[in-house]
Amino acid sequence: MTVAALPxxxxxxxRYADLAALAGVWPVVREHIVVPSGQSTSLSxxxxxxxxxxxxxxxxxxxxxxxxxxxxxxxxxxxxxIAVDARLGEGARxxxxxxxxxxxxxxxxxxxxxxxxxxxxxxxxxxxSVLAGQATGTYLGKVAVARGADGTDAAQSxxxxxxxxxxxxxxxxxxxxxxxDVKCAHGCAVGELDAAGLFYLESRGLTPPEAKRLMxxxxxxxxxxxxxDEEKLQALALERLGALL
Amino acid sequence: xxxxxxxxxxxxGKPILxxxxxxxxxxxxxxxxxxxxxxxxxxxxxxxGRPGYEVTGGSVSFTPNPNPAHPELVEGxxxxxxxSTGSARAGVGGxxxxxxxxxxxxxxxxxxxxxxxxxxxxxxxxxxxxxREAANAQRKARGEEPLSGGEFLKLAREKAALLxxxxxxxxxxxxxxxSGGEKKRAEMVQMGILDPSFAVLDETDSGLxxxxxxIVGEGINAIMRRPDKGxxxxxxxxxxxxxxxxxxxxxxxxxxxxxxxxAELALQLEDxxxxxxxx
Numbered sequence: 001m002t003v004a005a006l007p008x009x010x011x012x013x014x015r016y017a018d019l020a021a022l023a024g025v026w027p028v029v030r031e032h033i034v035v036p037s038g039q040s041t042s043l044s045x046x047x048x049x050x051x052x053x054x055x056x057x058x059x060x061x062x063x064x065x066x067x068x069x070x071x072x073x074x075x076x077x078x079x080x081x082i083a084v085d086a087r088l089g090e091g092a093r094x095x096x097x098x099x100x101x102x103x104x105x106x107x108x109x110x111x112x113x114x115x116x117x118x119x120x121x122x123x124x125x126x127x128x129s130v131l132a133g134q135a136t137g138t139y140l141g142k143v144a145v146a147r148g149a150d151g152t153d154a155a156q157s158x159x160x161x162x163x164x165x166x167x168x169x170x171x172x173x174x175x176x177x178x179x180x181d182v183k184c185a186h187g188c189a190v191g192e193l194d195a196a197g198l199f200y201l202e203s204r205g206l207t208p209p210e211a212k213r214l215m216x217x218x219x220x221x222x223x224x225x226x227x228x229d230e231e232k233l234q235a236l237a238l239e240r241l242g243a244l245l
Numbered sequence: 246x247x248x249x250x251x252x253x254x255x256x257x258g259k260p261i262l263x264x265x266x267x268x269x270x271x272x273x274x275x276x277x278x279x280x281x282x283x284x285x286x287x288x289x290x291x292x293x294g295r296p297g298y299e300v301t302g303g304s305v306s307f308t309p310n311p312n313p314a315h316p317e318l319v320e321g322x323x324x325x326x327x328x329s330t331g332s333a334r335a336g337v338g339g340x341x342x343x344x345x346x347x348x349x350x351x352x353x354x355x356x357x358x359x360x361x362x363x364x365x366x367x368x369x370x371x372x373x374x375x376x377r378e379a380a381n382a383q384r385k386a387r388g389e390e391p392l393s394g395g396e397f398l399k400l401a402r403e404k405a406a407l408l409x410x411x412x413x414x415x416x417x418x419x420x421x422x423x424s425g426g427e428k429k430r431a432e433m434v435q436m437g438i439l440d441p442s443f444a445v446l447d448e449t450d451s452g453l454x455x456x457x458x459x460i461v462g463e464g465i466n467a468i469m470r471r472p473d474k475g476x477x478x479x480x481x482x483x484x485x486x487x488x489x490x491x492x493x494x495x496x497x498x499x500x501x502x503x504x505x506x507x508a509e510l511a512l513q514l515e516d517x518x519x520x521x522x523x524x
Contacts, residue, residue: 197365199295199296200361200367203350204350205353205379211350222368
Protein backbone atom coordinates (compact mmCIF):
# COMPACT_ATOMS: atom_id res chain seq x y z
CA MET A 1 0.00 0.00 0.00
CA THR A 2 1.41 3.32 -1.00
CA VAL A 3 1.46 6.19 1.41
CA ALA A 4 -0.73 9.01 0.19
CA ALA A 5 1.12 12.17 -0.77
CA LEU A 6 0.82 15.15 1.51
CA PRO A 7 -2.11 17.24 0.30
CA UNK A 8 -1.57 20.66 -1.18
CA UNK A 9 -3.58 23.85 -0.88
CA UNK A 10 -5.29 22.87 -4.14
CA UNK A 11 -7.10 20.06 -2.34
CA UNK A 12 -10.35 21.70 -1.36
CA UNK A 13 -10.53 19.74 1.90
CA UNK A 14 -7.12 21.12 2.94
CA ARG A 15 -7.51 24.64 1.65
CA TYR A 16 -7.26 26.27 5.08
CA ALA A 17 -5.08 23.64 6.78
CA ASP A 18 -1.68 24.32 8.27
CA LEU A 19 0.19 22.09 5.83
CA ALA A 20 3.54 22.41 7.57
CA ALA A 21 2.00 21.19 10.82
CA LEU A 22 0.08 18.50 8.95
CA ALA A 23 3.33 17.14 7.49
CA GLY A 24 4.41 16.24 11.02
CA VAL A 25 1.48 13.87 11.51
CA TRP A 26 1.04 12.65 7.92
CA PRO A 27 -0.22 10.18 6.82
CA VAL A 28 -3.41 10.27 8.82
CA VAL A 29 -4.70 6.82 9.69
CA ARG A 30 -8.36 6.34 8.89
CA GLU A 31 -10.40 5.18 11.84
CA HIS A 32 -13.22 2.94 10.64
CA ILE A 33 -16.42 2.64 12.60
CA VAL A 34 -19.36 0.49 11.57
CA VAL A 35 -22.67 0.80 13.35
CA PRO A 36 -24.63 -2.38 12.64
CA SER A 37 -28.19 -2.34 11.48
CA GLY A 38 -30.63 -1.04 14.07
CA GLN A 39 -28.00 -0.21 16.67
CA SER A 40 -27.14 3.07 18.37
CA THR A 41 -23.67 4.25 19.34
CA SER A 42 -22.17 7.45 20.56
CA LEU A 43 -18.64 8.81 20.69
CA SER A 44 -17.05 11.94 22.09
CA UNK A 45 -13.74 13.11 20.73
CA UNK A 46 -12.00 15.52 23.04
CA UNK A 47 -8.84 17.06 21.64
CA UNK A 48 -7.86 19.47 24.38
CA UNK A 49 -4.19 18.64 24.95
CA UNK A 50 -1.71 21.32 24.04
CA UNK A 51 0.19 19.74 21.15
CA UNK A 52 1.71 20.85 17.87
CA UNK A 53 -0.64 18.99 15.62
CA UNK A 54 -3.54 16.57 15.72
CA UNK A 55 -5.17 15.17 12.62
CA UNK A 56 -7.82 12.49 12.68
CA UNK A 57 -9.99 11.01 10.01
CA UNK A 58 -13.06 9.02 10.96
CA UNK A 59 -14.89 6.92 8.43
CA UNK A 60 -18.27 5.92 9.75
CA UNK A 61 -20.69 3.53 8.17
CA UNK A 62 -24.23 3.50 9.46
CA UNK A 63 -26.18 0.45 8.33
CA UNK A 64 -29.95 0.55 7.86
CA UNK A 65 -31.75 1.97 10.90
CA UNK A 66 -28.49 2.58 12.78
CA UNK A 67 -27.78 5.77 14.66
CA UNK A 68 -24.53 7.42 15.63
CA UNK A 69 -24.08 10.42 17.89
CA UNK A 70 -20.67 12.05 17.51
CA UNK A 71 -19.48 15.01 19.59
CA UNK A 72 -16.22 16.83 19.08
CA UNK A 73 -14.41 19.35 21.24
CA UNK A 74 -11.49 20.63 19.17
CA UNK A 75 -9.52 23.07 21.22
CA UNK A 76 -6.02 22.06 22.25
CA UNK A 77 -3.71 21.73 19.27
CA UNK A 78 -1.82 24.45 17.43
CA UNK A 79 -3.19 22.70 14.34
CA UNK A 80 -6.19 20.52 15.09
CA UNK A 81 -8.01 18.82 12.25
CA ILE A 82 -10.81 16.34 12.47
CA ALA A 83 -12.27 14.88 9.30
CA VAL A 84 -15.41 12.80 9.35
CA ASP A 85 -16.92 10.80 6.51
CA ALA A 86 -20.30 9.29 7.28
CA ARG A 87 -22.23 7.00 4.98
CA LEU A 88 -25.87 6.58 5.91
CA GLY A 89 -27.93 3.50 5.15
CA GLU A 90 -31.71 3.46 4.87
CA GLY A 91 -33.40 5.22 7.78
CA ALA A 92 -30.10 5.81 9.59
CA ARG A 93 -29.51 8.81 11.79
CA UNK A 94 -26.23 10.69 12.15
CA UNK A 95 -25.72 13.47 14.68
CA UNK A 96 -22.62 15.61 14.86
CA UNK A 97 -22.18 18.31 17.50
CA UNK A 98 -18.83 20.03 17.48
CA UNK A 99 -17.18 23.00 19.10
CA UNK A 100 -13.87 24.56 18.15
CA UNK A 101 -12.47 27.02 20.63
CA UNK A 102 -9.23 28.68 19.69
CA UNK A 103 -6.96 31.57 20.48
CA UNK A 104 -3.38 32.64 19.78
CA UNK A 105 -2.46 31.40 16.32
CA UNK A 106 -4.34 28.11 16.54
CA UNK A 107 -5.72 26.63 13.33
CA UNK A 108 -8.70 24.38 14.02
CA UNK A 109 -10.81 22.62 11.44
CA UNK A 110 -13.60 20.16 11.04
CA UNK A 111 -14.18 18.69 7.62
CA UNK A 112 -17.18 16.46 7.02
CA UNK A 113 -18.67 14.52 4.18
CA UNK A 114 -22.05 13.00 4.82
CA UNK A 115 -23.38 10.61 2.19
CA UNK A 116 -27.09 9.94 2.12
CA UNK A 117 -26.94 6.86 -0.06
CA UNK A 118 -30.31 5.33 0.81
CA UNK A 119 -33.81 6.70 1.48
CA UNK A 120 -35.13 8.05 4.72
CA UNK A 121 -31.91 8.87 6.55
CA UNK A 122 -31.41 11.88 8.77
CA UNK A 123 -28.27 13.89 9.49
CA UNK A 124 -27.86 16.75 11.92
CA UNK A 125 -24.67 18.77 12.14
CA UNK A 126 -24.20 21.58 14.64
CA UNK A 127 -20.83 23.32 14.57
CA UNK A 128 -19.92 26.18 16.89
CA SER A 129 -16.59 27.99 16.76
CA VAL A 130 -15.34 30.64 19.17
CA LEU A 131 -12.17 32.30 17.97
CA ALA A 132 -9.99 34.80 19.77
CA GLY A 133 -6.56 36.26 19.07
CA GLN A 134 -5.44 35.35 15.57
CA ALA A 135 -7.00 31.91 15.61
CA THR A 136 -8.59 30.37 12.53
CA GLY A 137 -11.58 28.07 12.69
CA THR A 138 -12.80 26.25 9.62
CA TYR A 139 -15.77 24.05 8.84
CA LEU A 140 -16.06 22.42 5.45
CA GLY A 141 -19.13 20.27 5.27
CA LYS A 142 -20.49 18.45 2.27
CA VAL A 143 -23.82 16.66 2.25
CA ALA A 144 -24.29 14.40 -0.76
CA VAL A 145 -27.71 12.94 -1.44
CA ALA A 146 -27.59 10.08 -3.94
CA ARG A 147 -30.14 9.42 -6.65
CA GLY A 148 -33.07 7.59 -5.10
CA ALA A 149 -32.30 8.64 -1.52
CA ASP A 150 -35.79 10.08 -1.15
CA GLY A 151 -37.01 11.22 2.23
CA THR A 152 -33.52 12.42 3.14
CA ASP A 153 -33.55 14.96 5.95
CA ALA A 154 -30.21 16.76 6.35
CA ALA A 155 -29.41 19.86 8.34
CA GLN A 156 -26.23 21.81 8.95
CA SER A 157 -26.09 24.64 11.44
CA UNK A 158 -22.76 26.41 11.37
CA UNK A 159 -22.00 29.40 13.52
CA UNK A 160 -18.81 31.15 14.50
CA UNK A 161 -18.18 33.87 17.03
CA UNK A 162 -15.20 36.13 16.59
CA UNK A 163 -13.87 37.67 19.79
CA UNK A 164 -11.25 39.77 18.03
CA UNK A 165 -10.87 41.50 14.71
CA UNK A 166 -7.83 39.36 13.93
CA UNK A 167 -9.54 35.99 14.27
CA UNK A 168 -10.79 34.18 11.17
CA UNK A 169 -13.72 31.87 10.55
CA UNK A 170 -14.15 29.87 7.35
CA UNK A 171 -17.41 28.08 6.78
CA UNK A 172 -18.52 26.18 3.73
CA UNK A 173 -21.65 24.10 4.03
CA UNK A 174 -22.23 22.39 0.72
CA UNK A 175 -25.12 20.40 -0.71
CA UNK A 176 -25.02 17.98 -3.61
CA UNK A 177 -28.48 16.61 -4.26
CA UNK A 178 -29.45 14.00 -6.84
CA UNK A 179 -32.77 12.94 -5.31
CA UNK A 180 -36.15 14.66 -5.63
CA ASP A 181 -37.92 14.32 -2.34
CA VAL A 182 -35.41 15.66 0.19
CA LYS A 183 -35.24 18.19 2.99
CA CYS A 184 -31.85 19.81 3.25
CA ALA A 185 -31.28 22.88 5.38
CA HIS A 186 -28.13 24.76 6.01
CA GLY A 187 -27.48 27.90 7.95
CA CYS A 188 -24.22 29.65 8.42
CA ALA A 189 -23.37 32.76 10.39
CA VAL A 190 -20.26 34.50 11.59
CA GLY A 191 -20.71 37.17 14.18
CA GLU A 192 -19.71 38.93 17.33
CA LEU A 193 -21.35 38.76 20.73
CA ASP A 194 -24.78 40.38 20.82
CA ALA A 195 -24.38 43.81 22.43
CA ALA A 196 -28.01 43.92 23.60
CA GLY A 197 -27.62 40.58 25.38
CA LEU A 198 -24.38 41.64 27.03
CA PHE A 199 -25.94 44.85 28.31
CA TYR A 200 -28.92 42.93 29.65
CA LEU A 201 -26.67 40.62 31.65
CA GLU A 202 -24.45 43.46 32.85
CA SER A 203 -27.47 45.48 33.93
CA ARG A 204 -28.20 42.65 36.35
CA GLY A 205 -24.76 42.89 37.91
CA LEU A 206 -22.55 40.52 35.92
CA THR A 207 -19.12 41.94 35.11
CA PRO A 208 -18.37 42.25 31.39
CA PRO A 209 -16.15 39.11 31.34
CA GLU A 210 -18.80 37.14 33.27
CA ALA A 211 -21.48 38.28 30.86
CA LYS A 212 -19.37 37.29 27.85
CA ARG A 213 -18.53 33.89 29.31
CA LEU A 214 -22.19 33.19 30.00
CA MET A 215 -23.21 34.11 26.45
CA UNK A 216 -20.41 32.07 24.91
CA UNK A 217 -21.31 29.13 27.09
CA UNK A 218 -24.82 29.34 25.73
CA UNK A 219 -23.53 29.64 22.18
CA UNK A 220 -21.36 26.54 22.47
CA UNK A 221 -23.95 24.60 24.46
CA UNK A 222 -26.02 23.88 21.35
CA UNK A 223 -23.23 21.67 20.00
CA UNK A 224 -23.35 19.40 23.04
CA UNK A 225 -27.03 19.54 23.85
CA UNK A 226 -28.41 16.02 24.32
CA UNK A 227 -25.01 14.29 24.32
CA UNK A 228 -24.56 11.23 26.53
CA ASP A 229 -21.73 12.99 28.40
CA GLU A 230 -23.12 16.49 27.94
CA GLU A 231 -22.15 17.68 31.40
CA LYS A 232 -18.51 16.76 30.95
CA LEU A 233 -18.32 18.34 27.50
CA GLN A 234 -19.99 21.56 28.65
CA ALA A 235 -17.66 21.80 31.65
CA LEU A 236 -14.55 21.33 29.51
CA ALA A 237 -15.80 23.90 27.01
CA LEU A 238 -16.57 26.36 29.79
CA GLU A 239 -13.08 26.00 31.21
CA ARG A 240 -11.58 26.66 27.82
CA LEU A 241 -13.86 29.67 27.20
CA GLY A 242 -12.57 31.20 30.42
CA ALA A 243 -9.07 31.09 28.93
CA LEU A 244 -10.25 32.73 25.69
CA LEU A 245 -11.62 35.85 27.37
CA UNK B 246 -32.41 59.16 46.37
CA UNK B 247 -32.07 59.87 42.64
CA UNK B 248 -31.27 63.40 41.51
CA UNK B 249 -31.25 63.94 37.76
CA UNK B 250 -29.95 67.37 36.92
CA UNK B 251 -30.15 68.98 33.50
CA UNK B 252 -29.47 65.66 31.74
CA UNK B 253 -28.79 65.67 28.02
CA UNK B 254 -28.09 62.63 25.90
CA UNK B 255 -27.74 61.65 22.27
CA UNK B 256 -28.36 58.40 20.44
CA UNK B 257 -26.40 57.95 17.21
CA GLY B 258 -25.53 61.63 17.34
CA LYS B 259 -29.17 62.69 17.60
CA PRO B 260 -30.10 64.70 20.71
CA ILE B 261 -32.92 62.94 22.58
CA LEU B 262 -32.76 64.18 26.16
CA UNK B 263 -32.47 67.95 26.33
CA UNK B 264 -31.92 69.11 29.86
CA UNK B 265 -34.08 66.75 31.89
CA UNK B 266 -34.27 67.33 35.64
CA UNK B 267 -36.05 65.13 38.15
CA UNK B 268 -35.67 64.45 41.84
CA UNK B 269 -36.98 61.30 43.50
CA UNK B 270 -36.85 60.76 47.25
CA UNK B 271 -36.75 57.47 49.10
CA UNK B 272 -40.25 56.12 49.62
CA UNK B 273 -41.60 57.70 46.43
CA UNK B 274 -42.93 56.24 43.22
CA UNK B 275 -42.79 58.53 40.21
CA UNK B 276 -44.48 57.82 36.92
CA UNK B 277 -43.24 59.23 33.64
CA UNK B 278 -45.70 59.36 30.80
CA UNK B 279 -45.28 60.83 27.38
CA UNK B 280 -45.86 60.42 23.68
CA UNK B 281 -43.82 58.09 21.48
CA UNK B 282 -40.36 59.42 20.74
CA UNK B 283 -40.34 61.72 23.77
CA UNK B 284 -37.21 60.08 25.17
CA UNK B 285 -38.72 57.80 27.83
CA UNK B 286 -36.77 54.67 26.92
CA UNK B 287 -33.64 56.74 26.30
CA UNK B 288 -33.90 58.00 29.87
CA UNK B 289 -34.16 54.43 31.14
CA UNK B 290 -31.15 53.27 29.08
CA UNK B 291 -29.05 56.29 30.06
CA UNK B 292 -29.74 55.54 33.71
CA UNK B 293 -28.81 51.90 33.14
CA GLY B 294 -25.65 52.81 31.21
CA ARG B 295 -26.40 51.20 27.88
CA PRO B 296 -23.57 51.64 25.34
CA GLY B 297 -24.56 53.93 22.49
CA TYR B 298 -26.58 56.25 24.73
CA GLU B 299 -24.17 59.11 25.13
CA VAL B 300 -24.54 61.61 27.94
CA THR B 301 -23.64 65.06 26.66
CA GLY B 302 -24.47 67.08 29.75
CA GLY B 303 -25.88 67.10 33.25
CA SER B 304 -25.49 64.73 36.17
CA VAL B 305 -27.24 61.91 38.01
CA SER B 306 -26.61 61.44 41.69
CA PHE B 307 -27.77 58.22 43.33
CA THR B 308 -27.95 57.54 47.04
CA PRO B 309 -28.48 53.81 47.56
CA ASN B 310 -30.21 52.83 50.76
CA PRO B 311 -27.60 51.72 53.25
CA ASN B 312 -28.14 48.11 54.13
CA PRO B 313 -28.43 47.98 57.92
CA ALA B 314 -27.07 44.44 57.98
CA HIS B 315 -24.08 45.65 55.99
CA PRO B 316 -23.11 49.20 56.98
CA GLU B 317 -19.99 48.83 54.88
CA LEU B 318 -22.13 48.43 51.76
CA VAL B 319 -21.73 51.87 50.29
CA GLU B 320 -18.06 52.06 51.11
CA GLY B 321 -17.29 48.57 49.85
CA UNK B 322 -19.08 49.21 46.63
CA UNK B 323 -17.17 52.49 46.28
CA UNK B 324 -13.93 50.57 46.53
CA UNK B 325 -15.13 48.13 43.90
CA UNK B 326 -15.90 51.02 41.64
CA UNK B 327 -12.52 52.64 42.16
CA UNK B 328 -10.82 49.35 41.38
CA SER B 329 -12.85 48.78 38.29
CA THR B 330 -12.77 52.21 36.69
CA GLY B 331 -9.23 52.83 37.82
CA SER B 332 -10.17 56.34 38.75
CA ALA B 333 -10.90 58.10 42.00
CA ARG B 334 -14.11 59.70 40.82
CA ALA B 335 -15.81 59.59 44.15
CA GLY B 336 -19.50 59.98 44.74
CA VAL B 337 -20.93 63.40 45.30
CA GLY B 338 -20.79 63.03 49.06
CA GLY B 339 -22.94 61.71 51.89
CA UNK B 340 -23.20 58.19 50.47
CA UNK B 341 -24.32 59.55 47.12
CA UNK B 342 -22.56 58.30 44.01
CA UNK B 343 -22.09 59.74 40.55
CA UNK B 344 -24.23 57.18 38.75
CA UNK B 345 -23.06 58.10 35.26
CA UNK B 346 -19.43 57.36 36.19
CA UNK B 347 -20.25 53.72 36.93
CA UNK B 348 -20.18 50.78 34.52
CA UNK B 349 -23.60 49.08 34.16
CA UNK B 350 -22.77 46.16 36.45
CA UNK B 351 -21.63 48.51 39.21
CA UNK B 352 -24.84 50.52 38.90
CA UNK B 353 -26.62 47.23 39.57
CA UNK B 354 -24.33 46.47 42.51
CA UNK B 355 -25.07 49.94 43.87
CA UNK B 356 -28.75 49.05 43.94
CA UNK B 357 -30.18 50.19 40.61
CA UNK B 358 -32.50 47.89 38.68
CA UNK B 359 -33.55 48.46 35.09
CA UNK B 360 -36.72 46.71 34.00
CA UNK B 361 -36.54 46.29 30.23
CA UNK B 362 -39.30 47.11 27.80
CA UNK B 363 -38.01 44.29 25.63
CA UNK B 364 -36.25 41.74 27.84
CA UNK B 365 -33.54 39.99 25.84
CA UNK B 366 -33.65 36.28 25.07
CA UNK B 367 -30.46 34.40 25.96
CA UNK B 368 -30.68 30.85 24.57
CA UNK B 369 -28.80 28.21 26.51
CA UNK B 370 -28.56 30.10 29.80
CA UNK B 371 -31.13 29.22 32.43
CA UNK B 372 -32.75 31.95 34.52
CA UNK B 373 -31.66 30.17 37.67
CA UNK B 374 -28.00 30.10 36.66
CA UNK B 375 -28.02 33.66 35.33
CA UNK B 376 -29.76 35.13 38.35
CA ARG B 377 -27.65 33.30 40.87
CA GLU B 378 -24.49 34.50 39.14
CA ALA B 379 -25.89 38.02 38.90
CA ALA B 380 -26.96 38.13 42.55
CA ASN B 381 -23.60 36.83 43.68
CA ALA B 382 -21.69 39.19 41.38
CA GLN B 383 -23.55 42.08 43.03
CA ARG B 384 -22.84 40.72 46.49
CA LYS B 385 -19.18 40.30 45.64
CA ALA B 386 -18.94 43.90 44.40
CA ARG B 387 -20.42 44.99 47.73
CA GLY B 388 -18.09 42.81 49.76
CA GLU B 389 -20.85 40.42 50.87
CA GLU B 390 -20.79 36.63 51.12
CA PRO B 391 -22.23 34.76 48.14
CA LEU B 392 -25.59 33.01 48.41
CA SER B 393 -25.40 29.22 48.51
CA GLY B 394 -27.37 27.22 45.98
CA GLY B 395 -30.00 26.40 48.60
CA GLU B 396 -30.35 29.98 49.80
CA PHE B 397 -30.69 31.23 46.27
CA LEU B 398 -33.35 28.68 45.29
CA LYS B 399 -35.38 29.51 48.39
CA LEU B 400 -35.26 33.20 47.48
CA ALA B 401 -36.11 32.50 43.84
CA ARG B 402 -39.04 30.29 44.80
CA GLU B 403 -40.41 32.94 47.12
CA LYS B 404 -40.22 35.71 44.48
CA ALA B 405 -41.61 33.48 41.72
CA ALA B 406 -44.59 32.70 43.95
CA LEU B 407 -45.07 36.42 44.59
CA LEU B 408 -45.41 36.97 40.83
CA UNK B 409 -47.47 33.77 40.43
CA UNK B 410 -44.82 32.35 38.14
CA UNK B 411 -44.15 28.63 37.92
CA UNK B 412 -40.69 27.88 39.30
CA UNK B 413 -40.16 25.51 36.35
CA UNK B 414 -40.13 28.52 34.05
CA UNK B 415 -37.02 29.79 35.82
CA UNK B 416 -35.24 26.60 34.87
CA UNK B 417 -35.75 27.46 31.21
CA UNK B 418 -33.37 29.59 29.12
CA UNK B 419 -33.61 33.30 29.86
CA UNK B 420 -36.80 34.67 28.25
CA UNK B 421 -36.68 32.13 25.39
CA UNK B 422 -40.15 31.15 24.28
CA UNK B 423 -41.75 33.39 26.89
CA SER B 424 -44.79 35.42 25.90
CA GLY B 425 -44.57 39.19 26.25
CA GLY B 426 -46.44 39.00 29.54
CA GLU B 427 -44.26 36.19 30.90
CA LYS B 428 -41.14 38.18 30.10
CA LYS B 429 -42.43 41.15 32.07
CA ARG B 430 -43.39 38.94 34.97
CA ALA B 431 -39.92 37.38 34.88
CA GLU B 432 -38.42 40.88 35.01
CA MET B 433 -40.28 41.44 38.26
CA VAL B 434 -39.12 38.09 39.65
CA GLN B 435 -35.57 39.23 38.88
CA MET B 436 -36.24 42.51 40.64
CA GLY B 437 -37.51 40.64 43.67
CA ILE B 438 -34.45 38.43 43.82
CA LEU B 439 -31.95 41.26 43.29
CA ASP B 440 -33.79 43.50 45.78
CA PRO B 441 -32.64 46.90 44.46
CA SER B 442 -32.85 50.27 46.23
CA PHE B 443 -34.18 51.90 43.12
CA ALA B 444 -35.99 50.57 40.07
CA VAL B 445 -36.39 52.15 36.66
CA LEU B 446 -39.19 50.24 34.97
CA ASP B 447 -39.50 50.87 31.24
CA GLU B 448 -43.02 50.07 30.06
CA THR B 449 -43.30 47.09 32.31
CA ASP B 450 -47.03 47.16 31.62
CA SER B 451 -46.82 46.73 27.86
CA GLY B 452 -47.81 43.30 26.62
CA LEU B 453 -49.72 42.42 29.77
CA UNK B 454 -53.32 41.29 29.92
CA UNK B 455 -55.54 42.63 32.69
CA UNK B 456 -54.83 39.83 35.17
CA UNK B 457 -51.08 39.90 34.55
CA UNK B 458 -51.12 43.68 34.89
CA UNK B 459 -52.60 43.37 38.36
CA ILE B 460 -50.13 40.65 39.38
CA VAL B 461 -47.17 42.69 38.13
CA GLY B 462 -48.51 45.84 39.79
CA GLU B 463 -48.95 44.06 43.10
CA GLY B 464 -45.44 42.63 42.69
CA ILE B 465 -43.99 46.11 42.23
CA ASN B 466 -45.82 47.25 45.37
CA ALA B 467 -44.64 44.28 47.41
CA ILE B 468 -41.01 44.58 46.34
CA MET B 469 -40.52 48.32 46.00
CA ARG B 470 -43.22 50.18 47.97
CA ARG B 471 -41.01 50.79 50.98
CA PRO B 472 -39.76 53.87 52.82
CA ASP B 473 -36.15 53.16 51.83
CA LYS B 474 -36.78 52.49 48.12
CA GLY B 475 -37.71 54.46 45.06
CA UNK B 476 -39.27 53.73 41.68
CA UNK B 477 -39.33 55.48 38.32
CA UNK B 478 -42.16 53.97 36.34
CA UNK B 479 -42.22 54.67 32.62
CA UNK B 480 -45.59 53.94 31.09
CA UNK B 481 -47.93 54.82 28.27
CA UNK B 482 -51.11 54.01 30.08
CA UNK B 483 -52.89 54.95 33.25
CA UNK B 484 -54.05 51.39 33.96
CA UNK B 485 -50.92 50.18 35.80
CA UNK B 486 -51.18 53.26 37.99
CA UNK B 487 -54.51 51.98 39.36
CA UNK B 488 -52.49 49.31 41.15
CA UNK B 489 -49.17 51.05 41.62
CA UNK B 490 -50.31 54.42 42.90
CA UNK B 491 -47.70 57.04 41.97
CA UNK B 492 -46.82 59.88 44.30
CA UNK B 493 -45.90 62.03 41.34
CA UNK B 494 -46.64 61.95 37.63
CA UNK B 495 -44.47 63.71 35.04
CA UNK B 496 -45.00 64.32 31.37
CA UNK B 497 -41.90 63.84 29.25
CA UNK B 498 -42.02 65.52 25.85
CA UNK B 499 -39.28 66.71 23.54
CA UNK B 500 -36.55 65.40 25.83
CA UNK B 501 -37.53 67.19 29.03
CA UNK B 502 -40.16 67.17 31.75
CA UNK B 503 -42.86 69.56 30.64
CA UNK B 504 -45.40 69.05 33.39
CA UNK B 505 -45.51 67.46 36.83
CA UNK B 506 -48.35 66.73 39.18
CA UNK B 507 -49.94 64.14 41.44
CA ALA B 508 -51.68 60.90 40.52
CA GLU B 509 -54.58 62.89 39.09
CA LEU B 510 -52.36 64.08 36.23
CA ALA B 511 -52.32 60.57 34.80
CA LEU B 512 -56.12 60.53 34.70
CA GLN B 513 -56.18 63.90 33.04
CA LEU B 514 -53.69 62.67 30.42
CA GLU B 515 -55.84 59.62 29.76
CA ASP B 516 -58.86 61.85 29.19
CA UNK B 517 -57.35 64.72 27.29
CA UNK B 518 -54.20 63.37 25.62
CA UNK B 519 -50.61 64.52 25.84
CA UNK B 520 -50.94 67.37 23.45
CA UNK B 521 -53.70 69.13 25.34
CA UNK B 522 -52.17 68.60 28.77
CA UNK B 523 -48.54 69.30 27.92
CA UNK B 524 -49.25 72.34 25.78
